[in-house]
Amino acid sequence: MITPFQDKRIVLGVTGSIAVYKSVDLASKLAQSGAVVDVILTQSATQFVTPLTFQSVTGQPAYTDSDLWGSQGHIQHIGLARHAKQLVIAPITANTLAKLAHGIADNLLTVTALAARCPIILAPAMDGDMYAHPATQTNLDTLRQRDVTIIGPTEGHLASGMTGIGRMVESIELLGLIRYGLTRHGPLRNKKIIVTASGTYEPIDPIRGIMNRSSGKQGFALAQAALDKGADVTLISGPTHLAAPIGVDHMEIRTAEEMLAAVLKALPDSTALLMAAAVADFRPVSPTKEKVKKSAGGPKLELEATPDILAAVAKEKSKHGYPEISVGFAAESQDLISNARQKLEAKQLDLIIANDISATDAGFAVDTNRVTILDAGGGEEVLPLMSKDEVAQFVLERVIGLLGLSSNEQY
Numbered sequence: 001m002i003t004p005f006q007d008k009r010i011v012l013g014v015t016g017s018i019a020v021y022k023s024v025d026l027a028s029k030l031a032q033s034g035a036v037v038d039v040i041l042t043q044s045a046t047q048f049v050t051p052l053t054f055q056s057v058t059g060q061p062a063y064t065d066s067d068l069w070g071s072q073g074h075i076q077h078i079g080l081a082r083h084a085k086q087l088v089i090a091p092i093t094a095n096t097l098a099k100l101a102h103g104i105a106d107n108l109l110t111v112t113a114l115a116a117r118c119p120i121i122l123a124p125a126m127d128g129d130m131y132a133h134p135a136t137q138t139n140l141d142t143l144r145q146r147d148v149t150i151i152g153p154t155e156g157h158l159a160s161g162m163t164g165i166g167r168m169v170e171s172i173e174l175l176g177l178i179r180y181g182l183t184r185h186g187p188l189r190n191k192k193i194i195v196t197a198s199g200t201y202e203p204i205d206p207i208r209g210i211m212n213r214s215s216g217k218q219g220f221a222l223a224q225a226a227l228d229k230g231a232d233v234t235l236i237s238g239p240t241h242l243a244a245p246i247g248v249d250h251m252e253i254r255t256a257e258e259m260l261a262a263v264l265k266a267l268p269d270s271t272a273l274l275m276a277a278a279v280a281d282f283r284p285v286s287p288t289k290e291k292v293k294k295s296a297g298g299p300k301l302e303l304e305a306t307p308d309i310l311a312a313v314a315k316e317k318s319k320h321g322y323p324e325i326s327v328g329f330a331a332e333s334q335d336l337i338s339n340a341r342q343k344l345e346a347k348q349l350d351l352i353i354a355n356d357i358s359a360t361d362a363g364f365a366v367d368t369n370r371v372t373i374l375d376a377g378g379g380e381e382v383l384p385l386m387s388k389d390e391v392a393q394f395v396l397e398r399v400i401g402l403l404g405l406s407s408n409e410q411y
């Protein structure tokens with residue numbers, strides 16, 4: 001599957017900190033995602049890790065100061081800087097931060113940073129007191145004012161054995177931030193897309209409730225795919241263990257009622273609503289404040305219908321015109337197409353994504369899905385078994401098509 005990293009040149013600067021082990025992981029993840037990663041190590045970084053380590057995970061030469069004055073030395077830093085889509089320095093020490101803030105260019109990395117015109121991301125790692133020092137804080141402010149993105153550091157165990165703020169963020173967060181930065185010019189730039197995901201939870205008492213098997217995987221994949229197309233994404237999810245993609249505005253709710261409120265609040269000026277959540281259809285009429293005791297015998301649960309969120313959205317749309325596009329999902333165990341078409345019409349949708357939940361390789365809690373996309377014009381597109389990420393890309397392509405936007409460029 002093509003990702004926004006494909007063939008993108010990222011310069012990864014590495015300075016001297018024990019957090020370099022996270023950079024090796026980041027370089028590996030970037031390369032596996034299709035990026036071309038040029039690593040530049042400072043002299044101190046080579047005390048912790050060798051260029052060979054990076055070369056082994058990126059398949060690319062890794063540079064050190066010896067390349068600054070090497071055979072192509074006079075152009076190396078300019079070339080690396082010019083071709084980069086992003087310059088990421090992770091970890092960056094207090095010393096290199098200070099150099100960047102003051103425009104000092106005394107090694108291959110700082111020379112490259114001064115020549116770079118691409119977005120810059122810095123992930124500091126240092127001792128807590130060095131981080132808190134006014135000099136470091138002033139340097140960070142200076143760099144922020146120049147639109148440099150600073151991520152972290154976070155709080156936790158430090159190399160000194162103490163606990164404090166100074167740990168470099170995890171590689172997965174940096175990967176998400178880089179991905180976000182690479183996709184801001186996509187076809188859905190400045191468009192607001194709302195995605196709902198996972199199941200809702202309807203309480204019986206303070207510790208028990210009714211929920212369903214939805215994992216949220218398809219919804220979270222849709223949120224990532226919408227981000228990848230450049231959209232501003234609001235993700236509204238029920239309880240889930242999944243980490244939200246970096247860059248989404250994530251709201252966690254519990255009940256169908258709360259999801260309705262969150263969707264209605266997010267709706268103004270939205271371009272599309274992708275309603276992938278498995279919303280509970282019924283909830284206990286009167287959840288108890290206190291825990292239901294076993295001694296009272298098996299409780300009788302009286303259930304009532306929850307609000308239909310898509311029906312409420314259709315009403316809003318008729319009044320205000322947003323969202324421009326409504327997409328529903330139909331999980332069916334029988335009569336897939338006819339049931340889905342009925343829902344598409346009843347809920348006034350532009351698209352409905354129908355999937356047969358009786359299959360074991362598709363639907364709830366697995367990584368793959370087999371769906372049919374139905375549109376309001378009577379069209380029907382049967383997709384083969386594919387990953388939920390691929391399904392999400394397909395759905396976003398259809399949304400882009402319905403909006404009359406061009407998606408010629410992948411990213």
Ligand code: CTP
Pocket residue numbers: 256275276277278279280281306307308309310311327328329330331332343
């Ligand atoms: N949906 C909704 N509000 C609800 C229930 C469902 O907005 N209270 C949305 C779902 O998020 C999905 C679509 O409606 O996009 C279809 O959901 P589904 O559960 O398949 O349909 P229901 O209308 O609940 O009908 P049934 O459960 O009887 O098949």
